[in-house]
Amino acid sequence: MPDDEEQTQRVLGGRYRLERVVGQGAMGRVWAAHDELLNRAVAIKEVDFPRGMPTSEVDQIVQRTMREARAVASVSDPHVVTIFDMLSLPHGPAIVMELLSARSLAQIISTDGAMTDNEAATIGLSVSTGLLAAHAAGITHRDVKPGNVLICDDGRIKLTDFGIARSAGEHTITATGLLLGSPAYISPEVASGRPANAQSDAWGLGAMLFACVQGVPPFDKGTPLATLTSVVQDPVPAHPDSGRLAGVIRGLLVKDPATRMSVGLAHQAMLRIAADNGSLVTQAWKPASHPAAAPAVTANGRPPVSRPQPSLPPPPVWTGPPAALPPPPWAGADSGSLRALPVHAPVRTARRKSTLAAVALVVAVIAAVAGYLGVRTIAHLENGTPILGLPGPVAAGWSTGWSTGNASAGRGF
Template sequence: MVAGRYRLRSVLGSGSMGTVWSAYDEFLHRQVAVKEMKVPPGIPASQADELRERTLREARAIAVLSHPNVIILHDVAREDDQPFVVMELLPSRSLAHILRDHGPLTVEQAAAVGIAVASALEAAHAAGITHRDVKPGNVLVASDGRIKLTDFGIARNVSEATMTRTGIMLGSPAYIAPEVASGGAVIPAADLWGLGATLFAAVEGHPPYDADGDPLETVGKVVNGKVPKPKSGPLADVITALMKKEPGDRITLREVRHRLYPLQTKTPLDLFGPELFRTPDGKKTSAQPDATDTQVIKTVLPDKPEKKAGESSSELATDPGPLPFLRPPTPAPAPAPAPEAATVFAPPPRLSRRGTAATAALVAIAILLFLLAAGGGFALARTVGGQPLLPPAAEPRTTPNGPTDVPAPSLVQQSGDAGYATGTGGQFGLAVPEGWQKFVAPHSTRLGVSTVVQYVSPDGRRSLRLERLAGYFKQFTGEGEYITWLKQTYPSDAFQLFGPEPAEDGKGTKLTYRTTEHGTLPDGGDKAVTRVTFVYLLKSGASLWVLSVTAPVEQEDATRQDVFDRIATTLSVSD
């Protein structure tokens, strides 16, 4: 029994990073999956504690994901100081086991898998989470047609490095991205490679690189060898476009879905028949690990010093606040006094019922006198000034699209990283409206690959967006190319540009544009929604930073004065 609630029943799978159990939730009376986290052998005690803490932090980050193609995380429990991750139990088989027992998938089956995994990764990346271990073993296919991505257990905060200072690398050698295998930054583009390698295995029946030999040898082939080519077919172009050595050359997840949708003409329920969920006689059971399981690889990193005793790891994710289940140290019980030295304390005197009532009455009278005095003074001042006692009722200015007046938000200073999509630089400081929700996602256009950090107002009507186009000024001489691209993004009759003009600070450029979107109402009529966007363009080194605030056109003046003008002056960047 874990945490007095989850009763472990049987092992579903086991690897170097943990064991997954089928379990029963005694409180909610439902089946769940419980992952028991393991500490790799040979890890010092201090780093073992760090790994456990990271597990709790990552679970907290992953819990924000709610997507039909992502396994749901229910809870994180602790038993004997060991973390247990409680997840949705999906009666299914992993894609790795299906490939092992039944061979390659058909084109439609592989397309369905690709669409599901790409959708799951889009949701994860939008939340700032990189999976880092996309492979057939982490893709679950259920007999009812559901396809889900699981095991975000080694998913990292995007600011973390690939290897720790002791040279430990986590991942599946046959599916790990070249830049990750070589010790580069962990960025969302690594998941694109993993998706491509998974689709390669789906159509070929084997991983792109040999995982039967030494893991370091396999990693060497990934880093230094040629990228294997899939056999010709409808998915070959997608796989090739994903498995590019340069992260910036890989196609986006949205493009993957656009290319795969036409290839799937049936539902997954019809594509994955019951025969795929029976293990043929003589095959190994699913509890036995595959050769492509996640592994812990010890490498020699001469340029990274060993961590000294007591030194904290720079790779540890940012502290999100108090972690669950942390108990304050229990103070040692005070020694009981000897009987002969015992002191008898008399209880404090109690107020009589009459004294308590009298005290309450006096307080009430004092408050009443204060209110009467304040109210009388206010009324006297209004009367002498010839003003009515009550102010006129304010009429809120509204339009069919919402209120025109919105209160000026309070700003809070924040810092972040807008460079993880490219792996270099990108630190910024910015005051953002308090209470606006943050989202982080990669963005790929003909101007290059970038990272978008976006903040959305609670009502969803206004948004703040910060984007860094790394290396922009290595290709273009000014902001004109960005403005040209911006115009081409919208239909000519739905885009109106004002500017550009130099910013007041003399450093950047400002421009404003309006866009109109049309939608169909339930009664068949047309609804046009016009939005206004204020933009601040700033050059830093070879990068172009784009700060923009978008709002309904009815809130144009309030948004410019109370949000954009105040925020633009707070932006600080380092390239």
């Protein structure tokens, strides 16, 4: 292909004008480009096939790129890079995604060194949030490492490069004997040939946190084969500078995925650590089958230096609701003369409650008496007997009249 200078201003897909290269690898490059249709800046991950590559391998790379686009497009989370479009070009596929002004976490660790446990927990919270969103969509990332975490200039943290991510419903397209993933951050079960799952991403999260606080990955023997052997066989190295993250790292780097801390539990523990005002939380996770860790010491045999943590501001104090609500913003100029609306309904006093209770009792008594008299009246009228409590002549008249009328009706019938 022509060099980068010749490709500048090249238009892809009839709308994306290439501007400059912002990243490059063995299989392609990432361009900063401009979307002329929507007038916005984008990044384009362009895949190039080396000359002479077998057709079967080309097909695998095309499928891998398509899988990355589908995987990221199915995840909606602010901590995962956003996919805009997918292009099928003569020289290979290309993914159009959001353009970020950022450095990778690997670059930051390499340039600035190890981080404090608070900084590492902040990054871990964002990465775990993105992983949880991916897992909820049925996607396993399978390559969680500092190189795939972007720290943006505006403070956003993004999980990227889902190139070897796989949906739970997809079959593997990896050739026999070919292992995808970074050896220093790959989980023991995947290094042993077993399929990856959400717990494999949990191991990658732990290895990433280890690198944040120690400055180096937990397993790195110089060559891929030696590193993979160490991941499977060697114990997890000590991490004396992990501070409050010690329990989380220890739980995530358990070799057995069945007893390994999950991404969700790690997220909850890091939330607690981030909200902590300075007290150590080193026992956030301790599996029953995992032996207790030895006291942390540095390489020179001295205990690690405790790093001061900024204290959190005190929580706001609730002083109660205001006495009255102010006039609404759309009220007129004369609204100041109106009586302010009370926040709460008027409180009923004990005297008022007693009066209402007495009135209710009187009404109930009157209703009961009226009902009683009505029932007795109906009963006596049916039987032709006097109604007790009424004057004698009235009762006699009622009784005679009813009896006479009843008899006449009988005779007429």
